Structure formats: C-alpha cells, structure tokens
Amino acid sequence: QLQLQESGPGLVKPSETLSLTCTVSGGSISSSSYYWGWIRQPPGKGLEWIGSIYYSGITYYNPSLKSRVTISVDTSKNQFSLKLSSVTAADTAVYYCASYSSGVYWGQGTLVTVSS
Amino acid sequence: DIVMTQSPDSLAVSLGERATINCKSSQSVLYSSNNKNYLAWYQQKPGQPPKLLIYWASTRESGVPDRFSGSGSGTDFTLTISSLQAEDVAVYYCQQYYNTPALTFGGGTKVEIK
Numbered sequence: 739q740l741q742l743q744e745s746g747p748g749l750v751k752p753s754e755t756l757s758l759t760c761t762v763s764g765g766s767i768s769s770s771s772y773y774w775g776w777i778r779q780p781p782g783k784g785l786e787w788i789g790s791i792y793y794s795g796i797t798y799y800n801p802s803l804k805s806r807v808t809i810s811v812d813t814s815k816n817q818f819s820l821k822l823s824s825v826t827a828a829d830t831a832v833y834y835c836a837s838y839s840s841g842v843y844w845g846q847g848t849l850v851t852v853s854s
Numbered sequence: 855d856i857v858m859t860q861s862p863d864s865l866a867v868s869l870g871e872r873a874t875i876n877c878k879s880s881q882s883v884l885y886s887s888n889n890k891n892y893l894a895w896y897q898q899k900p901g902q903p904p905k906l907l908i909y910w911a912s913t914r915e916s917g918v919p920d921r922f923s924g925s926g927s928g929t930d931f932t933l934t935i936s937s938l939q940a941e942d943v944a945v946y947y948c949q950q951y952y953n954t955p956a957l958t959f960g961g962g963t964k965v966e967i968k
Binding site: 798 | 892894903910955957961
C-alpha cells in the first residue's frame with residue numbers, strides 16, 4: 739500500500755523559501771499510474787492544489803502560485819520535493835504531499851508557519 | 855479553472871438520520887469518451903488528512919461503509935450518509951479531477967450531530 743510522508747522545517751521566515759520533501763514507500767515514484775503532488779490547507783480553511791509532477795518529470799503548477807513554485811523528483815531516493823519562494827504569512831498552512839489518479843491518497847501533512 | 859461549490863456550509867443531523875451534501879461544478883466533469891464523472895468525495899476529521907470516500911462520483915473506496923453513497927452526473931452531485939453515526943462527524947469535500955493534473959476542491963461541508 740502506498741504511503742507518503744512529508745518532512746521539512748515547521749517554521750520559515752517571511753521572504754525566505756519553504757522547502758519540503760515527500761518520501762514514498764510501498765510503490766515506485768517512477769510509476770506511470772500516478773501524479774505526485776502538493777496540496778495545502780491554511781488553518782481552518784479549505785484545500786488548495788499547489789502543483790504536481792509526473793513520472794516523466796513534467797511539472798504542472800497552480801497558476802496562482804506558478805511564479806514561486808518548483809516541484810522536483812529524486813527517483814534514486816523515491817522522493818519528490820516542493821520549493822515555495824518569497825513566502826508570506828498567507829503561506830502558513832498544513833502542506834500535504836499526495837499521489838493521485840482517480841482519487842487522492844494523502845500524506846499525514848506537516849504544518850508550516852511563516853513567521854519572523 | 856473548474857470551480858466547485860458545495861452546499862450547505864454546515865448541517866446538523868440526528869443520529870440515524872440522513873445527511874445530504876451537494877456539490878456543483880462550474881462546468882461538466884463528465885468525460886464523454888468513457889461516460890465517467892471525474893468527481894471524488896473526501897471526509898476530513900480534525901488533525902487528519904482527508905480520506906477518500908467516493909471516486910468516479912459513485913464508486914466507494916475499499917473499506918468505506920455502505921451508508922456513504924455518491925450520485926449525480928455532469929455538474930450536479932450529491933453525497934448521502936444514509937444513517938448518520940457519531941464517527942461521521944467531519945468536514946466533507948468534493949473534488950474534480952476532470953482537469954487532472956490540476957485539481958480543485960469544494961469549500962467543504964461540516965457535518966455535526968443535532
């Protein structure tokens with residue numbers, strides 16, 4: 739069974755870059771069966787798709803975040819990563835890594851707070 | 855972008871009674887070539903990630919109780935909990951994957967016990 743686990747700093751300063759990694763187990767990140775993506779949820783609010791990467795390495799980003807987002811994959815480690823630059827308090831959220839095709843399978847999520 | 859609109863924002867239902875949540879998409883999520891609706895439903899409890907309940911608008915994920923059912927087609931969809939249990943208290947989200955890899959979610963419906 740596919741399992742995903744986020745890791746990275748829980749506190750980031752304003753204007754800096756948020757960096758998170760998702761480790762995949764129970765399956766290969768090179769599989770063509772899934773997209774691998776990031777979704778976030780500000781405290782008490784709804785869900786926002788940030789972007790995704792396919793096994794081919796092609797990336798797709800939410801247009802509202804595109805200028806600040808980079809998603810990459812490391813097949814040797816079965817991991818994919820998120821970088822979000824120039825963060826502000828509005829980027830404070832629980833960040834989930836996910837795999838999906840006809841439904842989303844989620845990591846446990848990690849709270850990232852943007853504060854000085 | 856496909857905008858997903860859920861209603862109501864919250865509802866309170868007595869134990870054992872029916873709960874109905876609606877979801878409307880700004881454009882059809884029915885793919886004509888395979889006659890499938892690219893619509894999923896999730897349940898989220900506090901402090902937990904969302905859990906997939908229903909995909910293809912009406913297919914229950916393995917292990918999901920049969921009191922949960924999904925219906926609808928095109929732009930209008932419904933999640934029904936036929937007999938509300940205490941453990942069903944949660945926020946429920948609909949989500950389209952017609953535009954995969956881009957995903958959009960409804961705003962959520964909070965279900966409580968009356």
